[in-house]
Amino acid sequence: MLEDDADEQQLEAAALELRRHCLARAHRQADPKLKSPCAGTVARLPCGSRVSLGYERDLDVSALEQRGGEDYPTPPGWRSLRVLCRSGQAALACLLHLALSTARDGTLRTRHAGRYFETxxxxxxxxxxxxxxxxxxxxxxxVQDVDLLIGEPAACSGGFEVARPEALPRVRHVLLLDTTMSGPAVDLAPWFAHHDGAIAAVFRSGLKLDQAGLELANVGIVQLMVREGSGLDPEALAEKLRHIRGLTATGLTLDELGALSAPWFLDRDYFRRYTERLFAHNAALAQAIGRDSPVFEPDCHPCLVSETAPPAAFCALRLRDGDLAAHRRLLACVEHEVGRRGIVATKGGSFGFRGIRYELVEPNPEDGAPFLRAALGFRGGAGVAAMIELFGELARGNFTAGRDVHSLASAR
Structure with missing residues (x-):
């Protein structure tokens, strides 16, 4: 455990320096290469692998796709392969094309069991x-069944919801699971128990939890699964997905391939260790807030919604009966207290989840309510303990030295 703020600042600086080093090594190979290279052009990745270059949209990224073991155990009776795309959304877009290309009549009766607004x-x-x-x-x-189900085991639209696969329609063709929120800690069995089709895919954004918090490159990770005995060839289906990736120019660039050749990317054991630690920090924050807070709604984290819920990389705090102005005052209060208490925390988006970040999310009204996102990250130390103490005080209605959220906001 870290003992003072100086240690945390030094670790943050060291992480950014490591990131600069990784990107510089990747760019040294990529920068001299043309986007339309001559025949026979080969690049050597920082990890030592060699890749032949043609048009970049068809770049062979098998050096990463074949790295390590499966992210999720393949259910009995299924085979799986990995395909990488340029982002989580690119992965979903390619999977939708693949699903429609295998539909008998060109249509798919679809259910989105989740809340992610971009989906x-x-x-x-x-x-x-x-x-x-x-x-x-x-x-x-x-509804008896659907052709396509896009599921999110844990979903957030201001508060958290936990999916109940047994309460969803059965799936007769394609199941797509977005595990960006919960990483490897998702039990696939309940979802596959209600899937009668031959195709499934577990996909996620690999920017959030897969890169040691260094945010080296945007990437979408797909574990494509095909039911044995269905008559479908898993290799052929994976190649079709890669063909779609090339046609839509949603594959990795040479820069991105080089950056992601860092040894911890797609290391299954490292992925689990990294996520388990940051999941534990955020679950501890949720427990400090609790379900009975007079200030916050009771669904700030999946662990407060269900004992069997998958974890999440952040907490989503909504004020009871609070409008946008009240949430802005809450943000001002947190920002004031972070500075006053000397906590090493950053106001901003929580990509990477390396250290502590917090921000006010203001979605369009049709997409959900405003909420404060607090992500305690992997690093731990005195900052995590101090943030848990701060939000525990806020949850009990103690806004420090008699100054409430409104007066803090008014004073700024």
Whole structure:
């Protein structure tokens, strides 16, 4: 454990220096190469692998796709392969193309069992005649089955929701699971128990939890699964997904491939150690806030919603009956206290989850309520303990030395 703020500042500086070193090594190979290289051009990645270069949109990234073991145990009766795309959203877009290309009549009755606003936005780009939607309110008793289910084991739209696969319609063709929020700590069995089709994929953004918090490159990670005995060839289906990736130019660039050749990327054991630690920090924060706070809503983290819920990399704090102005005052209060207490924390987005970050999320009203996102990150130390103490005080209504959220905001 770290004992003072100086240690945490030094670790933050060391992490950024390591990041600069990794990117510089990647760029040394990529920068001299043309985007339309001559025949026979080869690049050597920082990890030592060699890759032949053609058009970059068809770059062979098998050196990473074949690295390490499976991220999730393949269910009995299934085979799986890994495919990498340029982002989590690119992965989902390619998977939608793949799913539709295998549909018998060119349409897929679709249910989005989640809250991620960009997934909804991506689905809304498709005509309803191609991807007719089953309303989120429909239960397994209302709808017998769907062709395509896009599931999120834990979803956040201001507060957390935990999926109950047994309450969802059965899936007769393609199951897509977005595990960006919970990393490797997702039990696939309940989802596959309600899947009767031949194709499934577990996908996630690999920027958030897979890169030791260094944010080396955006990447989408797909574990494509095919049911044995279905008549589908897993290798052929994976190649089709890679073909779609090339046609849509949603593959990795040489810069990104080089940066992601860092040894901890797609190291399954490292992935689990990294996520377990930061998950534990955020669960501890949630327990300090609790379900009975007179200040915050009771669903700031999946562990407060269900004892069997998957973890999450942050807490989402909503004030009871609080409007946007009240949440802005809360942000001002937290910012004031972070400075006053000397906590090493950054106001901003929580990509990477290396250290402590907090921010106010202000979604469009149709996408959810405003909330304060607090992510305690991997690093630990005195800062994590101090943030847990701060939010515990806020949850009990103690806004420090008699100054409430409103007066803090007014004073700024």
């Amino acid at each position: 909804k936005a991506l689905l809304d780009l498709w005509p309803r005649s191609v991807l007719p939607r089953v309303p989120a309110e429909a239960s397994a008793f209302d």
